[in-house]
Amino acid sequence: MKNDYEEFQKRGAQILAIGPDTESAFQQYWAKENIPCIGLPDPSHRVAVKYRQQVNLFKLGRMPLVCVIDRAGRIRYAHYSASMADIPENKTLLNVIDQLTASSN
Amino acid sequence: MNLLTPGEIAPEFELDDLHGNLVRLSDFRGRQPIVLYFLRGFL
Numbered sequence: 457m458k459n460d461y462e463e464f465q466k467r468g469a470q471i472l473a474i475g476p477d478t479e480s481a482f483q484q485y486w487a488k489e490n491i492p493c494i495g496l497p498d499p500s501h502r503v504a505v506k507y508r509q510q511v512n513l514f515k516l517g518r519m520p521l522v523c524v525i526d527r528a529g530r531i532r533y534a535h536y537s538a539s540m541a542d543i544p545e546n547k548t549l550l551n552v553i554d555q556l557t558a559s560s561n
Numbered sequence: 562m563n564l565l566t567p568g569e570i571a572p573e574f575e576l577d578d579l580h581g582n583l584v585r586l587s588d589f590r591g592r593q594p595i596v597l598y599f600l601r602g603f604l
Contacts, residue, residue, distance in 0.1 A: 470593045472584070474576065474601035485580050496576040496584060503574040507598045508564050521599035525571045529590045534565050540601055553594050 460546040461492045467553045469525055474498050476518055524552045532556060571597075 464471055471493035475482065479497045486495050501518075510519040522544055527542055533552045535544045548549035565571075575585040589595055 462599075464596060468581055468593055469596055470589055471596045471598065473598040476602045477600075479577070479579065486579060494584060495579050495593075497579075498576055503572075504592070504599055505571045506574060507599060517601050518599065520601050523565065523571065523595075523597040523599075525589075525595040525597060527591055527594055529571055529587065531565055531567050531569050531571050532594075533567060536564055542573060547597055554600075558593055 462549070463546070463550055463552070467550065467557065469553050470494070472511075474503055476501055485513055487560050508511065508536075511557065512540070524549060529558070572596075 463470070472489075473493055476499060477485070477497060482495045482497045485491070485540055491554070493528065496503075499536045501509075504518060507521060507523070507536050509521045511517070512519050517540075520543055522533075522535045522537075522538040526532050535542075537543060571586060573597050575583055578584050585597070
């Protein structure tokens with residue numbers, strides 16, 4: 457995501473990253489990795505539960521989830537990962553955003 | 562539990578960002594598409 461941040465920006469998209477870690481852990485990670493997008497700590501898992509982010513009991517953690525939401529607030533893409541490494545490619549997400557833009561013109 | 566699927570309205574939420582600003586999903590409505598990443602955690 458970090459590498460293609462400008463591509464998302466060019467398309468007018470905002471990236472929000474929600475995670476189960478504390479604010480201080482987020483701040484350390486964001487500074488270390490120089491991450492440009494908005495980080496939103498959710499240590500109580502309140503939003504993760506609302507979005508039904510899956511839990512991997514074996515790995516004692518949450519499985520990644522990526523959604524694309526259009527300007528009307530509707531989900532246009534949702535990928536619930538089957539494994540910790542199962543993350544959609546940026547080009548897939550950029551294509552979804554391009555399609556949203558094309559359909560609104 | 563049913564997973565969220567394309568076509569549904571995204572559930573509203575609000576969380577503080579790393580600068581202490583309250584961010585609501587609805588803040589972006591009508592303005593920008595959102596890519597929402599739910600991370601596994603850094604540890």
